[in-house]
Amino acid sequence: MIQVRQLPLGPLQTNCYLLGCEETLEAAVVDPSWDGRAIVATAENDGWEITHILLTHSHFDHVGGLDEVKALTGAPIFIHADAVDMLENTTMSAAFFGLRVSVLPPPDEFLFDGQDIQVGKLSIKVMYTPGHAPGHVSFYLPDYRVLFDGDVLFQDGIGRTDLPGGDYTTLMETIQEKLLSLPDETKVFSGHGPVTTIGQERRNNPFLQEIAG
Numbered sequence: 001m002i003q004v005r006q007l008p009l010g011p012l013q014t015n016c017y018l019l020g021c022e023e024t025l026e027a028a029v030v031d032p033s034w035d036g037r038a039i040v041a042t043a044e045n046d047g048w049e050i051t052h053i054l055l056t057h058s059h060f061d062h063v064g065g066l067d068e069v070k071a072l073t074g075a076p077i078f079i080h081a082d083a084v085d086m087l088e089n090t091t092m093s094a095a096f097f098g099l100r101v102s103v104l105p106p107p108d109e110f111l112f113d114g115q116d117i118q119v120g121k122l123s124i125k126v127m128y129t130p131g132h133a134p135g136h137v138s139f140y141l142p143d144y145r146v147l148f149d150g151d152v153l154f155q156d157g158i159g160r161t162d163l164p165g166g167d168y169t170t171l172m173e174t175i176q177e178k179l180l181s182l183p184d185e186t187k188v189f190s191g192h193g194p195v196t197t198i199g200q201e202r203r204n205n206p207f208l209q210e211i212a213g
Contacts, residue, residue, distance in 0.1 A: 009033045015191055015192060024121060026049055032062075033062050056149070058133070080110065084135070133150075145186040152175060154190045
């Protein structure tokens with residue numbers, strides 16, 4: 001079985017998720033957004049061993065706790081190759097907004113579309129979901145109809161496309177072709193805000209009315 005913990009952290013209240021396999025007690029951190037020590041402490045208090053660090057993309061508010069989580073757990077960092085340049089420039093991009101992020105460790109493994117990752121006995125499918133940021137991916141668990149989509153789709157909103165590497169047309173194509181093809185009951189754990197479902201957004205999201213048939 002699966003367990004998910006949502007941790008809104010940092011100045012932008014960016015959601016970090018702990019995704020755990022109840023059978024093996026192994027867990028992945030999805031987007032260590034801020035305060036890595038708090039993320040690791042939460043996992044330890046819940047009895048989880050962090051074995052993977054999965055990044056949807058490398059905007060500074062999604063990786064602000066990466067250095068501490070890596071140092072405290074030694075878990076490998078997974079990222080799409082196209083997101084590495086932005087990861088390497090996180091300190092500079094955070095400073096532009098008046099925030100401080102430490103120099104971050106390099107990734108251990110590169111993600112690719114269609115890849116399967118095992119966390120304990122959980123099978124996670126990597127979906128390449130561009131449009132918001134370079135190398136943006138989402139993580140889908142088809143057995144549980146659960147999606148971690150970073151900053152692609154939110155409750156009643158979509159990811160911004162006015163930052164470097166963003167593109168509105170690409171983002172809308174991603175949502176139509178990748179996300180709206182999933183079952184309506186799929187739970188969407190986004191980078192900001194509450195949990196929603198594909199069906200709820202298909203029906204109610206004002207940004208999707210032209211593409212959600």
